[in-house]
Every structure is written in C-alpha cells, then in structure tokens.
Amino acid sequence: MASKSPKPSISTAACGGGTTTTTMDVEKVFHMNGGTGQTSYSKNSSLQKKASDKVKHVTLESIERVFVTTVPRSMGIADLGCSSGPNTLSSVKDMVERVGRTSRTLGLPEPEFRVYLNDLPTNDFNSIFQALPEFQAELKRERGGGGEGGGGEGGPWIYIAGCPGTFYGRLFPENWLHFIYSSNSLHWLSKVPPGLYDAEGRSKNKGSVYITEGSPPEVAQAYAHQFNLDFSLFLGLRSKELIMGGKMVLIFLGRETSIHIDRGNSFLWDLLTKAFSTLISKGEVEEEKVDAYDVHFYAPSMEEVEEAVESEGSFEMEMLQMFGADNKGGEDSYKNDDGEMMMMMRSYGRRVAMGVRAVQESMLTHHFGGGILDSLFEEYGRLLDLELGIQHITPITFVLVLRKL
C-alpha cells in the first residue's frame, strides 16, 4: 500500500509547460512517437483504442449526465494526455455528438463546446491540428449541415485548442471545465521515483527497468509512493479546474491484486528487461546503462486508487472498475496516405512490441541513444511471441469516474 505523505504544494507548471526542475526530464523528453510512420503511436495504438472503446459507454453516460444536470451554455471539455493519432479526435467526436443528441432528445439548448487537447509540449500537436479542418467538416456533415448555433448567436458550436503542458501542473483557470477525459495517461508518473536511487545516485533496481521479482522491496515502495504523490496532486489540481458537479473519466493501467508482479502490466516490462539482457550479453549495450534506466510508470491497485481519492477529498467516486483489454485477434490496420485501409502483417508479439516502442522510444533514445532501438524491439517482439505461445497476457485497465463535490 502506498505510504501516506503530506499533500504536495501545487506545481508552478501551467499550460505551456512546467518549470519545476524535478519533473523537467520527463516533461521535456517524453512523448508518444509522432507522425504517421511505421513506428508512430498513430499506427501502434490500437490496444489503447480497444481499452477506451470498451468503456466508451461509461465515458458517454458520464458526460451526458454532466450536461443534463448543469445545462451549460458553454461546455468545457479537456482530454488530458491526448497524444496524436486516430484516437485523439475520435473520442472528441463521440462526446460532442452524444451531448448534441441528448440536447435534441430532451429539448435542451445545445451548448457551445470548448475542447482542450492537452499533452506534454513534445507531443506531435501538428499532426492533430492538420487533421482539424477535415474533422470539423465531417462533424458538420454528420450533424446535418448548420455548423452554427449552439451557445453563441450564429457563432460556431465548437472551439478546439491545444494546451501543451504537464497535467501534474495547473492547466486551466478555476471553474473552467465541465468534463475531463484522460485515457491511457495516468499510469505515467511525473518522474522516475527518486527513491529508486541511493544517496550516491546508484540504482537500487539493478538489472530491471520496473518492479520485477528480483527487485528489493524499496523499489515497489518507491513506485507506490510516487504514484500516491502524483495522483493526489493531479486530483487537487483538477478539483480547481472543474466546476462543482463536473466529472472526470480516467482510464489507466492497473493491477488485479495488491501483488506487484502479474501477467498483466509488469510482465511486459519484465520481458523488456530480458530483451536488454540479451543486448548486454551481445555487447550492444552496457550493463551500467541498463541498471540506471527505470520507467516512470506505475500500475496501481484498486485500493491505492481508492485511498488517494478518499484522502484528497474533493471528489466522490462514482465508479472504479477493472477490465482486461488485449489486442489478440484485433485488427492491425491503418489508413495509408490515400485513405485506403491497409493490414500490417505482423505476429501478435511484434505488434505488442511496436506498441511499447511507440510509447517508450522517446525515453529510451534519450537515455541510450537511438542505435539500439531496432535490435532491442526485435528481441522484445521475439520474447513476446515465445511467451504468448505459452500463456496469454492481458493488460488490466481501470476506469474511474469521479464527480467534483
């Protein structure tokens, strides 16, 4: 269980990037792979999409409920950790359309929408923005013409802005938002836990990149502590930005039990550690370099989440559910530049490996240089294929719905 700690003071980081030195590295370096190439997040995020799709009804019922109970003239919606790719705008579309339909069904005035897309400043916002004209046109077509109305008199009904900055800092003015959505982001910590290193800066987690069976107990404690700090901070910040009665739907990776080692999320890191071992034995990377590398990730247990929400105190927990989402048998397709659907011929293990590469490449390149990536993920994919032949891995995802008190 996470150790209790004094509530941290609000970070000075704002929309536009944080300024605390401790979070500097992650904030300046970490991003999903940009663009639309073969190693891009855009083409390797079908697992993430599957997870958010599985609880789409929860997201849509929650935003609908906020709309019906507050009937705002102008509705503020934020997607925190929006990344760039097909998932980014499709979730905006679903939310906006649901509220629009509900308003028409119930005879309520349709609000004007203010949509804020947030991610770290190194995220590929250009790709999202370039897709906006087509996205707006599509929204308008499906709405049946009349891009105007809603909120302002004759104004457009949707405004979309990009809001770069860490969500472990304030992003919006007070009482600015009605609904916050965050998918596949909150398992990323603000930094690698400082507790992983001794006073001389030497890793206590040698030979591993996350909590593994070989890790000493302080490692799991350091991760749990960092999660508690970060998640409590996140809740406190968002409680300022949300109106009373506003809601958050948070989708992130978690653990099935209080045990840290499972066949869900920790196992994927365990295999990455093993892939590193192969590279070390081949002399392709130095052992010390690997010892010094740890991911800024944590999959909490339900109890850890509940405890943080309760002790922070600004939110009522309306739902906390766990579900398994994997990409097995799922489509592995993407649109090519001509808009045709293409299939990628890759084994399941390779596909998972590419998914992990798309989210980890920025941090790995920063630490190791880019030279080892192909070799590392080739080996990782091979190990995944082997393991998946023996037993299935199902990453566990949580969906958490919170209402601002």
Added chain:
Amino acid sequence: MASKSPKPSISTAACGGGTTTTTMDVEKVFHMNGGTGQTSYSKNSSLQKKASDKVKHVTLESIERVFVTTVPRSMGIADLGCSSGPNTLSSVKDMVERVGRTSRTLGLPEPEFRVYLNDLPTNDFNSIFQALPEFQAELKRERGGGGEGGGGEGGPWIYIAGCPGTFYGRLFPENWLHFIYSSNSLHWLSKVPPGLYDAEGRSKNKGSVYITEGSPPEVAQAYAHQFNLDFSLFLGLRSKELIMGGKMVLIFLGRETSIHIDRGNSFLWDLLTKAFSTLISKGEVEEEKVDAYDVHFYAPSMEEVEEAVESEGSFEMEMLQMFGADNKGGEDSYKNDDGEMMMMMRSYGRRVAMGVRAVQESMLTHHFGGGILDSLFEEYGRLLDLELGIQHITPITFVLVLRKL
C-alpha cells in the same frame, strides 16, 4: 478604391480549421516555413520583427490602457497569425510583462493571463510548444520568483494555448478576449481573388503574380474587392470575440498612396515575376503554370482601411499610421543549437529573397512542386541585389489600433 459589397455572412470556420470550400486551399496549404533550418521563417523573419518592434510602444500602451480601464481578473489575449519563431513568444512576453508592471505600479491586482496563439492548422505549432517550458521558466525568473498568484488563488498566472484555424472564421466564444494582436498577417487574403479568372478559369493576370504595371485594371479591382470582403469579415468576427472596450493592434503591409504600383510592397512581387520569366526562358518552368499563379496578398491604402472600419461599424479607430521598415544594416543573426549567436553571411538582396521564400514556399511548392525553389530564389536574390544597388525598397507597414464600441 474598393468596391462596396454586401456584408458577408459569418464563416462557419472555427478554431480548429474552417470548412468553407472557397477558403480551403489557402487554409490547408499556406504556412510560414516551419522548424529552425536555413530556409525557416524562424531564421528569416527579422524584417517582420523590425516592423513590429518599431511600433512596440503602440502595442504596449494599448494593452496597458485596456488593462487599466477594465481591470480584469482574467485577461484574454490573442495573437492572430502568430507563426513560429522568435517573434511569437517575444511579443507575448512584452505584453504580459507590461501589464504586470503597470498593475504593480498602480497597485491594481495583477490579472491571470489567458494567451491564445492562433495560426492556420499547417503552422509549425510543435516548435512553439517545445519552447514553452523554457519560456515559462524565463518569465518566472524575470518576474522574481513566485510563478503563482494573479487571478486564481495560488494558481499559475499564465495559461498559453494554441488555437489553430483561419482568422477569417470565428476563433473564440463571445466576449472572450480583452486584447487582440496581429502582426504581419492581415495582408494575407483568405484566398486568391476569384475575380482574377474569367468564366473558363483563365487568368486575367498573365505573366504576373500580383498587381504589376502590365496588369489590366480588373486585376487591381479584384484584389481590392477581396481585401474589402476579408477585412470587413475579420472586423465583424473579432467584434463578437472582444469585450466592449477591448482593443486590437493590427500591423500589416500597406501602400503609401492609392496607386497600386510602388517601390514598397508591389515591387517585391514584381521582381518575383521577373525571376519567373528567367526560369521560363531557361525552360525550367512552363509559362502557363506561371500565368495561373497569383498570390493571396494585398497591401491596402489607408483610405481602403478607413472605409472598411467605418462601414463595418463595431470599432472606433484610435490610430492608423504608416511607417517604413527595412532590414538594411540590420542584424542577420540567429541562435545555433548551442544557443550561440551566429551571423549569416548573405547579401541584402539574398536576405530579402530568403524572407520572401520563408513565407511563400508552401504556396509555391503546392502549385509548382518543390523542384524550382532553389533556382527561383537564387535568381530572385540576384535581381534584388541589382535593384537595391540602384534604388532602395522600403516596405510600407501600417499600424492600426481599434477599440471595440
């Protein structure tokens, strides 16, 4: 003088990109060259900086006046056509610091700032966003610590968002902004004037890319008409977004007299036309291709601007001044990746040519392909050097201050 025309209805385009088919091309294609390479706008916009610097006192006095007369708790500021490069954030810094200083001097509460950076969706927002963490840190240092306070209780005092979309469409909700700044943008029309082409789509402006001595009178009329439509539309849209008493400072290229041909702005296009002629004679580009190309640019006269403001009716004109800004003898330096100041060894003509390339490359590449660019701008630079040896060219810039009634 611009022909009168019925006031156009509000475009459905919103922040996030427009959807009117007529403006589609420009909106999807046009952007200043991104990144920080040798042909980037970032490294070739010292002329634009010089122009906005020359009237910086006007900008700062205007925003100060808005602050003092409205004393907002939360101040909305937009930079329309922000582009990407050193100019983008330096103007934000100047404005925010001026209001901060004034608030302290007069003992007024410092507002929270909401800063919206707008440009077309193809603008390089990634470069701006990646500079934000350092920018925020610098602002905070110069402010003397305490990144908090201002507006919200203990919240940060500045929020910066990117707002992609055409400013010939609505960008913000009603009464959202206190101050609008736009530098070097409003001389760009929403599209190439349709009046330049006959019913069969053939250009009436053969052999020229803008109004030149050889252009028939309909060409100047078509440009003036398009400017009147666009500028009136712009004023109407902004009047919705600004609070009463809010102000706009608009800096854009103009003409010294009502005559269309001058040694200011039209001359630069004239030389570009001549550079094209050289390429045609060498067989490097087809004559028909050049005939079909016209820029979506217009340098209005003072009378045209005054007339549009008056007939639109939402704004009081507080100032309309003309000034010359050139880069002669100006620095031609840039920071390299290590932050050292570097000088570029280029003739003045070459420097001007690179400046025009940085703003025109996207449109030229779209029409001609990228193959001719080096050759075209090599020739353009040569012609500029020749001409500038004979007589100076001083682009004329207008500064217009409008107060929302």
